[in-house]
Amino acid sequence: MTVAANIISDTLRNIVRGFPNLDRIHPFYRETLNILIGVDAVKISLASLDWASDKIRSLSKEYSYKIKWASEKEAATLRKEALGRMISIVERLDRKLNVLKDARRLLRRLPAVDGEKEAAAVVAGYANVGKSSFVARVSTAKPEIATYPFTTKNVSVGHIFEGDERYVIIDTPGLLDRPLSERNKIELQAISALKHLADVIVFILDPSETCGYPMERQLRLLQEVKAEFKAPMLIVLNKMDLLETPLGASIRANVEKMRSEVPEFYEVSTLTGKNLDAVKEKLLEMLRAAKQAALTA
Ligand SMILES: Nc1nc2c(ncn2[C@@H]2O[C@H](COP(=O)(O)OP(=O)(O)O)[C@@H](O)[C@H]2O)c(=O)[nH]1
Numbered sequence: 084m085t086v087a088a089n090i091i092s093d094t095l096r097n098i099v100r101g102f103p104n105l106d107r108i109h110p111f112y113r114e115t116l117n118i119l120i121g122v123d124a125v126k127i128s129l130a131s132l133d134w135a136s137d138k139i140r141s142l143s144k145e146y147s148y149k150i151k152w153a154s155e156k157e158a159a160t161l162r163k164e165a166l167g168r169m170i171s172i173v174e175r176l177d178r179k180l181n182v183l184k185d186a187r188r189l190l191r192r193l194p195a196v197d198g199e200k201e202a203a204a205v206v207a208g209y210a211n212v213g214k215s216s217f218v219a220r221v222s223t224a225k226p227e228i229a230t231y232p233f234t235t236k237n238v239s240v241g242h243i244f245e246g247d248e249r250y251v252i253i254d255t256p257g258l259l260d261r262p263l264s265e266r267n268k269i270e271l272q273a274i275s276a277l278k279h280l281a282d283v284i285v286f287i288l289d290p291s292e293t294c295g296y297p298m299e300r301q302l303r304l305l306q307e308v309k310a311e312f313k314a315p316m317l318i319v320l321n322k323m324d325l326l327e328t329p330l331g332a333s334i335r336a337n338v339e340k341m342r343s344e345v346p347e348f349y350e351v352s353t354l355t356g357k358n359l360d361a362v363k364e365k366l367l368e369m370l371r372a373a374k375q376a377a378l379t380a
């Protein structure tokens with residue numbers, strides 16, 4: 084009986100100890116957990132396990148004492164009674180254990196964003212403007228691909244290394260590539276969680292419009308994302324290599340129009356690499372500032 088009690092009690096205690104500290108995880112994780120499972124539900128479950136672990140240990144002590152002074156026959160009954168009570172405590176934890184199992188699974192599936200240390204850039208813009216190409220160009224060659232917990236969509240998480248600095252850049256296909264009004268509830272939840280993650284928004288536009296979306300729509304999305312996310316924004320015009328093609332005139336016209344509406348932006352080509360060093364330098368500067376602000380906050 085004592086052995087069984089110790090095993091059960093230790094197992095419960097280890098589940099609690101092995102669980103990430105909810106007050107210290109990245110706000111993005113906490114928000115995601117909160118939306119899908121509920122941070123309070125997880126905390127209550129952890130507290131219940133803690134309580135059960137103590138309770139089982141004290142029952143074990145209580146019955147050991149009784150058994151010591153009991154007759155052989157009484158002892159057998161007491162042992163059975165003790166185990167019965169312990170099992171009933173564990174059975175009542177069933178729902179709580181499931182909450183923790185779900186929470187664990189969710190946290191494991193989240194993109195590998197390393198808590199407080201790393202500032203993160205999130206990439207937005209219509210489909211086919213060159214978001215994935217951009218992430219590939221400015222970050223590690225092989226970004227990690229994670230399935231976003233809300234959707235079947237994949238986010239790709241790249242790392243930007245600069246000396247001993249390390250930042251995260253996240254491509255979120257299917258989330259920040261069209262107006263909010265066109266998104267379903269699950270996608271909106273995902274975006275809400277992304278807000279806690281984004282220190283900088285990289286917004287990419289395609290003035291050649293070969294992505295299939297006119298500049299006006301792209302600019303409207305830019306305004307929408309800007310209003311939605313409070314993070315500073317780095318605006319990038321991609322596919323500038325197409326200036327040398329018959330599309331050149333309309334690209335030039337679109338860039339001129341941009342100049343009258345948007346104070347600062349970068350003209351790049353993720354195909355040829357044009358201006359990518361400058362935009363990467365600017366991105367690093369913004370991420371550094373975000374990190375500094377977080378440290379002094
Ligand atoms: N000409 C040109 N094409 C580009 C450039 N960047 C991306 N593309 C093309 O645009 C398409 C969409 O690129 P992708 O990075 O997948 O865009 P995403 O949907 O925003 O992630 C692909 O066919 C790319 O080859 C560029 O700088 N110049």
Ligand SMILES: [Mg+2]
Pocket residue numbers: 214215216254256
């Ligand atoms: Mg893409």
